[in-house]
Amino acid sequence: MAELLECKNLTKKFGSKAALDDVTLTLGRGRIVGLLGPNGSGKTTLIKTINGLLTPTSGEVLINGEKPGIESKKVISYLPERTYLNDWMKVKDMLQYFADFYDDFNMNKALEMLERLHIDPKDRLKTLSKGTKEKVQLILVMSREADLYILDEPIGGVDPASRDYILDTILSNYSENATLLISTHLITDIEKILDDVIFLKDGHVVANGSAEDIRAAQDCSIDAYFREVFRC
């Protein structure tokens, strides 16, 4: 069986500037991976390339052994940092939209999570606050039964109280075989749940391994190590 995700010598240039420079990495199944790096380190570029929203300048991305395309989009559940909801729809229309396009969307799970976060499915998305929209979007993404969840800054705009519930939601809502790739710079909040970490700096991978190993080798927390690697 092919690896879940493989990046081989992946390079993406915008003009002459390389946002990703010769990135090679592999993600296995059933892992929670933190994609960590300061702003402008190439996290979002890498994520957009994996999702087929950007075409690499050179190198390749393979998901289950195939280049990004219809098949990869069926198995990747992606939460971008942008709000992509059709704001004229109601929350329940958006659920139906997901159910129509994704075979792996679990409607009951989505309704359950909405209820827990006190979001009325009959509300119009336009009337929701930015944070609530983020929650809806996260619920949509986590209600899919995907192989790979890619969350780009998933907890940035959410209040700390909901943040705990959301982290909990993320953890309890994916199957054993699925892998979670979470990009963030709020490391302390998620450090305890990470199996692996990838450090990205100026488009290069500067560290890649299990969180446990890095902690042991550096004799400090991931957060402290991050501050050291990316010291300004």
Add this chain to the structure above:
Amino acid sequence: MLSKVLKYENKAMSRIMLPLYAALLASTLVTGILLLISKVRLYNEDNFSYYLTQPDAVSRILEIMTTVFMISFFVLIAAVCVATFIVILLRFNKSCLGDEGYLTFTLPVSIDDQLWGRILASAIWSLLSLIVVFLSIILLIASAGLLPDFFEGFIDGLKELFATEGVVGFLVQFVCSMLVSLITAPIACFFCLTLGQLIMPKHRIAGAFIVYFGLSFIEQILVSFLGYFGLKGDYLIDFMLENDFMTIMRGTLWYELISLLITGTIFYLVTRHILKNRLNLE
């Protein structure tokens, strides 16, 4: 998947277009009724000249209301035409090139289905707008009591038309050209927007206008060139002189149809390529 894309595009467009259609038809109805009352009250049935030399207050009010509703009727007709165009542009701009593009292009749907769903929805709503505008004009003519005259003229015109030789071929060609342009017009819009965002990512609409004016400029040059070479060989003049009206019309339609198909295909392929390989959502 095409049918699902089409379904949601139709939903998004109907939200704006259906209320406009309803407003236009309602205004047609009110204007029509006012015209009917005016006719009875104000005008001489036979020649439409003023019946009352000294109109009373009620008649004046009626007259003003009729004028106001007539104006609103024409404004709404213009609104339906403009709104159809704007909705097609904005819908594509938002769902493909804006933040919604993050969802649009991560759905397990091929780029061709995404594009064709949008092209077909645009064609459907353009056609519906045409039908609604046509219908409301007929309704108004009917309520003004002009329908028999109108139909008489229309049927006379048809009779004359069908008496001409080669008219069936001409009509088939005409309908084909119209259907093709319903498809190619949204493709051209999408092309301008997509290329526009590529050259000016920060000002997508401005970019689209630049592409549009650039295209018009190139078209002018091409037409001038073709005209120059055509005229040099006296081809065009000979063609005009040697053939009857119907052949000239059909020749023009062929030219239109072929250029629509060629440009439409090029625009589609370029748009598809950019969306697939060169798109960089903000």
